[in-house]
Amino acid sequence: MKSFLWSVLILIVTFSSGVARAELVIEITQGIDNPTVIAVSPFAWEGSGVAPEDVAYIIQNDLYRSGQFAPVARENMLGTPSRDEDIFFRDWRMVNAQYLLIGRLTGDQTLIADFALYDVTKQTLVIQGREESVVGEVRTLSHRIADRVYTALTGIPGAFATKLLYVAVTPIPGEKDYYELTLADADGARPRVLLASREPILAPTWSPDAKEIAYVSFETSRPAIFRQNLQTGAREQLTAFRGLNGSPSWSPDGQRMAMVLSKDGNPDIYVLDMQTYVLERITRNYAIDTEPTWMPDGKSLLFTSDRPGRPQIYRYDFVTGLTDRVTYEGSYNARARVAQDGRNVVLVHQQDGDYKIAVLDLETRRLTALTSTDLDESPSIAPNGSMVLYATKQAGRGILAAVSVDGGARFNLPARDGEVREPAWSPYLPKTP
């Protein structure tokens, strides 16, 4: 018993130095041709002590990352107004700003930010508003302001106040790799480990209310599907069938989960009722059926099948019970994810031997390649449908990268150290204090 305790202690000592969180760093590689120039004046801090965060800087970076905005550098600002009466529009025209965002941050345990967005050319107010948060969530507060600015200027809901899930892999010399399922803000900040394991973690995915996640873990020596409460970390092992247990995907109403099991022979799609734990088999085919994902209306599933000889996307309709083929272009189409509008499908597409991320418009049936590298995988789409996050390789190292659905804006999210893979962009988050 004593030696037991000792070994635990030794483990703690050896790991406390080596375990670092894989934090993502953002490198913007391409923006659109004529970005909107916006100046985000530093927010005045009117509380006591030191300002908790540079709110304006977070907002500015959010907008920049979208590729649609070019923020004015602070050193070029001729003034830093935080109130309406301090604005000299002439100053902002001189630095070519089209819009100006000002704001003030105050509070103690609860922070309150008042902000106002001005059109510099017309010298008019576009929107003004207030966001509140507890002091620890000042980044969330900043992202929410960025969302409101983005919505006001583009007409598209912002998705900056969302989260990313990804798997960070740290090689440990002479030992098994170290896997961390990590949660981070959409800008890569505030990484938090949700599951640490010495066995692979795959296919993380979100529940539609963003309160739970599911994934495949090999910790029980064979693949098994787990669901985990985000807040408490408590989890439930859902399956441990003989063979494959993979690709969990929550239905839009949160009541069911599609998954791949090979318990009855070869891999097929099943749907698990999360209340009754009743499994329904969806496909019965001697081909491999895998990677199910729900259409936003919950009435059909897209999945990958190699029944035509090479992997292609098929669609199962729950109403008619019929399955039909969705992709015809290219010799390989797999890992589909559907945007909330139910129209754009991002997938891995093989073209000239390279695996690229492509977007398929289900209405026009047009397929457009979005990426130009050759080993892109695991696409995941932002809840507002504007950006696609995917895993790729940079100098032989696994990194995350993002591209806008129109292909105009791109950025990379490499980890500070180690590799990152299997990204999953969250749905819109419930409003938290």
Place this chain on the structure above:
Amino acid sequence: MLGALSALLVCASVSAQDFIDLESERSRTGNSVVVAEPRADEDAAVNPAPIPQGSVSYGLNGQVATTTSSVLIQDSQSAVASDPGSVFIQVQRLAEEVRRLNGLVEEQAYQIKTLQRQSLERYMDIDRRLAGGSSVAPTKEQIKPEESALPVVNTQEAEYKAVDAKEEPAYLAARQLVYDRKFDDAVLAFNDFLLEYPNGAYAPNAHYWLGELYLVLNPPNLELSRQSFQLLLDLYPKHSKAPDANFKLATVYFAKGNIERAKTMLESVIATYPRQPVAELAKKFLADKY
């Protein structure tokens, strides 16, 4: 030693289940397999505790959490692996699949036959017209709208598509036939062009030309003209030729006698493209014909 520990931690949830029945497991849910002692001190929130060899899940405050097992785990352990389908069932399924495929092949054979017949008819039709010689040149009036709306390849669109080196010459050659007023040949040339480059950068323009050409043939083929314009609008709704195609489509409907539909379409052209020359054409058409 370490291995033993990790094995213990990792396998606790799985190995235990071999001996636990369903009911008792349900009642245990929530506090069953404690992977590690929960700790929620300040330190853990900043930097999650270093982990042992097994797998540990954390809450948002860095607290170590527990893992439970669903009822399916016992099912999968206890139930003898469900029969993956005896040979009989498999054969039945295969037979079903073969029947389905057979039906599909028959349907497709029928569709191909229909298409073949249609394309032959179309060819014969064109051939007949060529033999008859459509020597009657269209009047200035007829040719004018297409002159005013010369297909211009949107340079941006052309950039995005990889333009086949031979595509542009083929398109230009076909267009030259229009300029030379060899309308029958031009119809053939544009149809060949579309067969060769169905998704080419100039495909929208080819559709547009076909729509125009079917109108100036002798006799005009209103239905094929309608199809060409409609195809252009369906496939490339945002193309720079779309406003003109909309207008032309309306006039084709008018010529076909669907006067009401033509009117609605013309009004929608005016509403959708108020600042484009096509709006003026539509207004003029409405003023002249209604």
